[in-house]
Amino acid sequence: MDTPINPDRINALLNNDNVQRYKYLIKEVTQTEQVWILTDQHGCVMLNSESEDCVPVWPNKEFAQLWATGDWQDCEPQAISLKKWHAKWTDGLTDDELAIAVFPIPEQDGLIVSPDEFDYELEQFRTKKQ
Numbered sequence: 001m002d003t004p005i006n007p008d009r010i011n012a013l014l015n016n017d018n019v020q021r022y023k024y025l026i027k028e029v030t031q032t033e034q035v036w037i038l039t040d041q042h043g044c045v046m047l048n049s050e051s052e053d054c055v056p057v058w059p060n061k062e063f064a065q066l067w068a069t070g071d072w073q074d075c076e077p078q079a080i081s082l083k084k085w086h087a088k089w090t091d092g093l094t095d096d097e098l099a100i101a102v103f104p105i106p107e108q109d110g111l112i113v114s115p116d117e118f119d120y121e122l123e124q125f126r127t128k129k130q
Contacts, residue, residue, distance in 0.1 A: 001122040003028075005062050013063075020109045026125045028059035033082040035089075037065040038075040045075055047101055049112050053100035055093060056110070067104060082122070090115040 013024060029035050036058040038045045047054050058064040064077035080089065093100065093115040100118050104110035113121075 005060055008060060010066075014066075014105050018102075020120075021105070022111050025057070025059040026121050029082065030122055030125050032059075034079040035059075035078050035082065035085050036061055036079055038064050038072060039078045040072070042077045045072060046098070047104070047109065048100060049099070049109050052099040052112050053097070054099045054109075054112060054123065055068075056101040056104045057063045058103055062088055063103065063105070066106060069106070086119060091117050 013021065016024065037055065044055055047056055054065065058067070058077075061077045061079070068075045068077070099112050099114055101109050102111045102113055102118070
């Protein structure tokens with residue numbers, strides 16, 4: 001069961017820069033073993049950064065919901081297990097030449113990383129934690 005995040009904690013994280021949010025996401029995803037995306041009737045939503053087509057990911061349901069406004073107001077947060085992410089998503093995103101937009105927030109797309117770089121960071125954190 002997901003434990004809701006304290007609203008003060010949400011506001012504090014929203015004020016962090018892209019790098020701080022990336023570090024938080026890596027830590028949180030490693031602990032919860034879930035990556036959050038937004039989906040609509042067509043599947044996973046994507047965004048276009050300046051140079052890449054990206055799949056946005058979040059560390060928690062609450063942050064994904066914050067992004068679901070405007071054109072994306074009908075989207076629903078969906079958790080993907082870290083095991084499934086490693087088994088299917090990393091190679092699938094790479095094959096489709098898609099990048100990852102890490103923890104975007106309103107007004108900021110977040111850091112753009114490759115699927116392999118994202119997996120590497122998750123593995124490095126998990127290894128360091130043990």
